[in-house]
Amino acid sequence: MRDYSVSGDFGQVKFYNTGRPSGRYKSAAHILNMGWHKVNQLYYIQRQSGLDTNLLLLTRKGKGLINIEDRNIAALQGSAVIIPKNQKHSYAAAGGCEWEFYWMHYTGETAQAYTDDILNLHNNINIGLNIIDSSIKEFEDRNWEEPELMESALLNHILFEMLLTASKSNSARADTSIASDMIHYMENNIESNFSLSQLAHQYHYTKEYIIKLFKEATGITPYSYWRRLRLRQSCRELQSAGVSIKQIARKYGYSSISSYTNQFKKLYGISPSEYKNSERFH
Known part of the structure; x- marks a missing residue:
């Protein structure tokens, strides 16, 4: 059977001829049906009982709206979405979009093992238009000696890219969460001595990695953030008439008023005494 195309008021569709599983290869993934759609708002698919296979949707252009078990997903250019087997779903072009x-x-x-791993991390994954286009082109060219194995390799490649992208994204979210935890720790221990080694030990990372992770999330090093946090806290105490600048400097770890003044002025543009005597606090 050859590839064939049809069109209608809903848009254009193309169906690809895929090989049938031979049963020779237990490890092989099988693309049972495959196609290309370019559709408008008249196109709408709904399956109350789902499918008996997984369904992979790869968006090339425009925007689609996918609903899986009453959870909405926006399918944008470069995105890959898996609709798991036996799950209620629907999909259509977004309003006003092709x-x-x-x-x-x-x-x-x-393929199912890949799918399970992907779904444990995320379902809507942007693998990029280049991967989608190059994979489809390879399938369309398909001058293969072993079509069943090559189709399997092509599908597994796409699923691998989805898993890799989801894993990286998950790691980035985890790193951001750790940076947030560190900020929370600093805020709750603002009068304690700062220890990068203690933070590294607490999160089971090297000091170098802690600095890299924190800087990627905030733009500054943990020590710089800690110093700014304490300077900001010292501003509140400068508003108190009964506390001297010397006492405040000592409380926040400065060996002298001059070093405290230098850091304060570098951050706020005025000295602690100028800040303390500012009319806004009287």
């Missing part, structure tokens, strides 16, 4: 996408119904033990 939606160009590829779809694959697939099965296979290896």
